[in-house]
Amino acid sequence: MVRTALAAEHGQQAADDVSDYYLTELVFSDWRALDIFASPEDWTDKFGSASPRAIASALKSAAKHVDMHRIKKTTRGPKKPRPKRTSNKRKPHVSTHRVLKTRRQAK
Numbered sequence: 001m002v003r004t005a006l007a008a009e010h011g012q013q014a015a016d017d018v019s020d021y022y023l024t025e026l027v028f029s030d031w032r033a034l035d036i037f038a039s040p041e042d043w044t045d046k047f048g049s050a051s052p053r054a055i056a057s058a059l060k061s062a063a064k065h066v067d068m069h070r071i072k073k074t075t076r077g078p079k080k081p082r083p084k085r086t087s088n089k090r091k092p093h094v095s096t097h098r099v100l101k102t103r104r105q106a107k
Helices: 002-010 012-016 020-037 040-047 052-063 096-106
Strands: none
């Protein structure tokens, strides 16, 4: 319902770019504040007998005031290319045992 209200006020593309994490965090933090300042009876009086059309209208009016930049998804940047090899490209790996054996024979 929240995404539909956001799409109605800000457009479908803006609603698709909403981060689930940020939206949940925003709703939860506001929910705690509403829980402190409004009792369940206040909610029942306002929305208990309201029609679905009235609830949708209230959601749309609330969606007008949402700062879409606060709840936008974060896009990942491009992957960095793998670094070029700095060691011998023809022989990619030399075991430590082989290096020590060669040094012993050279002495």
